[in-house]
Structures are given as structure tokens and as C-alpha cells.
Amino acid sequence: MIVDKFAALNETVPVKKYRYTYGGAGANVAVASARLKAKSGLFAVSGYDFKKMNYEKCLTEQGVDIRGVIRTSEFPMARSFILSKEESEDQILYYYESKKAVAQLLFHNIHLAKTLAKEYKILHFSTGHFEFYRRFLKKYKGEQIISFDPGQETFSYPYRVIRLLKYCHLLFMNNHEAKRIKEILKLKSIKEIKGPSLICISLGAQGAIILFDGKFYRIPAVKPTRVIDPTGAGDSHRAGFLTALLKGYDIETAGRIASTVASFTIEAEGAQTSLPTWEKVARRYEHFFKEPLPEPSLSWEKTIKMILETKHKC
Template sequence: MGTFDVMICGPIFTDIVFSAVPHMPSPGKEVLSQGFEFTCGGSTYITSVAMARLGMKPAMLAPLGNDFLSHFIRSQLENEGVSSSYAYSVDHPLRQVTAAINSQGDRAFVTYQDPLDTDRYQSYLLDALERLEARMLIVNARPEFVPVIEKARSKGMSIVFDIGWDDEWIYSSELKELLKLGHWFTPNLPESLAITGTDTPEEAIEVMQSLVEHPIIKLGPEGALLKTARGIDRIPGYLVEHPIDTTGAGDNFLAGLLTGILKGWDIADAVRLGNYCGAKSVQGLGGTAASPTWQQVQAELYPFIPRYQGGHRQ
């Protein structure tokens, strides 16, 4: 039986990233990009790799096929020290690819996904929960994963919700009910306002507090907002004068936040670690190119929160 800090489920994408594009191409026209990267992405990959670089042990449970892109993903994971042996492997192509265009501070995406048998994937996840031990489960807040969420809760695991923007789902009352099964949820500001029907992050965090045990609203470069016994706290972010690519900044924030929590840090300081990781990540092209290592945390962040020398509270 394997023992891990966190189990992470959900798809992994191969990302084709074009950066420093002078303007979006119009139909029938070609635009030359000044930067290019072929890498892996999606929250499952980015969070797994970012936590591994911070010295944590993630169990990566993504579905992977027998195609070239899936083999590429496996090789990239192994290079990062993340085992792919617990992936849900299928004997057919399972291509999941996104092309991203970064232009003048804005981004556009085109995504393709081969169909996945979600019932079989859910059965695999339930079986993995029988065989593996972890303190946390990161899972998409979708109805099809409720049996997996309930199984993890029965084992005493903390549920960490991820969410992607879906115009119909994000405004639904069903999502609000599902969030009550979770312990940690870190939506960005537009997501939090849409879910709660409020107009400000302060109003949103108050409503979120009634839905999930530990909500934290990501505010991008302005940091993050959370509710504590003292009231609403806004934890400042870290200034990045010339960000290269904001892809995966939220996933790197989550990796830092959960690392701090798993190490026993105060929640405000865990959020500071999340803000630091998110800020570092935007300085590279792709979701993990600039994800920091634990050595960087010790050198660059510890001077500001020295009580965690060695990783744990002194």
C-alpha cells in the first residue's frame, strides 16, 4: 500500500503554447509568435509537479492512453520525480491537447479531448482509495465524483476542490450543495462572485464560509482573501514586474498552500507560501517552467517567515 501526502485526479493535457504574439490572427491570416513551448499542463499535472518540487509526495491518478502524447506526459512526470504508476491506463489513444495563444496580456485556447469512460475512471479511483493512503484528495467539484469524494471522506481525507469555468454549472445550486462536501476551495475572484452571486470578494468570502470549511479567494497579483477567527484577512501577493505567462498560477498557488498546510503552518502563512509560488510561476512559459523548489522557498521566503526554518513550525 502506498502512502502519499495528496492524491490528485483529473486529466493531464499536452500544451502547445505560443507567446509574445503581436495580435490575434484573423481568419485566413498568419501571425508569427516570438516564443513557443511544447509542454504538459492542466491542474492535475501542474499541481503534482509543483508539490513534488516543494518536497511533497503526490499520487497522480490521471487517465492516460497508449498514444504519443500520453507517453510524453509519462516521461515528463518521471523527469519531475512524479510516478505515473498510479495513472488510470487505457489501451487506446487518449489525447488531451490545448493550443494557447498569449497576446498583449490576453490568452485564447483551443482544446481537444478524446472521450473518457467516466464510469470506469470513477471505479478506478474508488479502487485506488482502497489501496493508497493520503491526507488529501484534490478533485473536480462535479457530480460524477461524489462517490469518490464520499469514499475519501470516510477515510478521513481532506477534500480539496478544483473547478473549471462552466457557464451553466458555476451558477447552479447543485454546485453549492456539492461544495459542502469539501474542506478546501480556492476559486479565483470571477469564480467566487459567480458562485455566490455577490459583488465583492469580501461579500463572497462570507457566503463561501457557509458552503465549504476553508474557502480562500485568489486575487491574482493582489494576493488572496480568507476568513479567520479575527475576521477577513487579505494576504498580499508578490509583485512581478514583467510576467511572462500566467498559465497555472492558480495551480501553483494551490501547491504552495497545501504544502504549508501539510507541514503544519498557520493558514495565513500557508497562503503566503501559495502567493509566493503563484508569483514565481508566472516568470516562465507554461504552468511549471518556473514552479519553485523547496530550496528556493528556504532562500527567498524564509527571511520573511523565519519561524518555519526546516519546513515546520519552530
């Protein structure tokens, strides 16, 4: 909802524009990855309105594997209500009807999660039920790369986030979340975090920084054609980075590709509205960085070996 100003207590303000769009951190990453032609699947609990509101059809048409979507007739899908002042701040309200019932469904289907996980090279964990994540990762014996983006849960349940750090290879945060992790762990530098091989910190319009194997990469933000709505830009950034790794790109180029993918998301309302194809990413990459998109320099086997070896050093 777009407003000229936020309402004070007991005040009513008109809404200039209202849109309903699809979202959810995990689904955003899955859809963005699928648009980039990466094999993509989703494990999550939906609601009784999943099919009715055409989200099931939308995910299927985008090429996302939804065998891991757990249906229920007990409650609706979770959703966010976002109030935005144009080109300014947001207020976000999050509605999640039955967290306990969601947890029960997740734990009941943990074997399904383990079975489907074996079909993928990267497992990406975003905002969700962190106790389920911990149970899954504690006993999971797969060889996949584990990617983790705790998002706003860093502030809601910081200690649950910290307990998962030792299981992940790739850690994604924004600068506010990174600051919170440093405070909780009493660290002087984010480089002191134990566990992840790679840490990527998004800085909004200032781009991102990546820490990997003792090296520091500063990745600029790719300029969009217009700025409409930043919702989901972080998720599409993750999708771009993970897809680039799957294709065999080095860390710095993967960061640049991620920044390019994120720039498209900002150009329309909604997290999944303007996600690009790989061809569009290549054209914008070459226009912004003033060089051809390089050919991948690594096989997936070399990529995973590089990441796993770096984790062993941590």
C-alpha cells in the first residue's frame, strides 16, 4: 500500500495505491533461480488459499518444483502488509496464523525434505522455522552446499540464528543483521564469525561486500532503469549468486551477477514481478561493467571443493 504519510495513533490516512503480489523469502529465491534456468524447488508449508489465490499455478508455470510444498486446510498462507511512502520508508506488518501447527507439519515431513534435498546441489535456508532447520541440518549427511539467509529472524530470534552458523557454508545478511550478529557474539569484526566459508553482506544502494578465503570483495550496486519497490531485492540477489556458483563462476563474478539480478527486482512492485532471464542479466551486466560477461572458469566440482576446503579452515 502506497501512502503519502504514515498514520499516527487513532488517525486514518488514505491509501493511494494497493497491490497484491506473491512473495515469501524462500519462494522468491526459488522463482528467481528458475527464471535464470537453474533447477529450483521449494520446501515450505502453504495455506488453504495456496491454490485458490493461484500461487500454486504461478510457481508451477515458473518451473519451480513444488513437491515439497505441504498443503493444509487449517489456516491461510502467511503474508506481509507493507505500507510505503514513495521513495521513502516502509512499515511492515507480518501475519502468521499458526506457527505451532506449521512446525508440526514441518517435523512430520522431515523425511520428505531429506529425500528432495538429495536432488539439489545447494540447499538455501531463509526465514522460517529455525528449530526445524537445526533438526534437519544436525542429522543430514548430504554433500550439498548449505546457504543461509536468516533475514529479520536475526532480530526476533538471534540465538537460534547463531546456533545454525556452524552448519552453513554461505551466510547472507544485510548490514543491520551483520551488526546484530556482531553484538550478540561480542565480535570486533564480522570476519571473526566461525563456521561459514563465505559471508556476503548487502549494503543496499552501496552494493555488497563478500568475505571469502581471507579476501575482501567490494561489489557495486548495479543501477536499475527506475526505482519502484526494493521488496525482494535481497532474495533475488541470493538467487543470482547461487545460480552463478552453479554455473561455475568465480566468487567476484558471482557477486556482480547477483547485483545485476537484484537491480531488476527494484523496477516493479512485488518481489517476483520483474525477475530477469539469464539473457537479460548478461546484457545488463555488460552494459554496467563495460565488459563482456566472462565464461565460467570453474566446474561445479571445483566450486564445491573450494568452498568445503575453506570451511575446514574456519
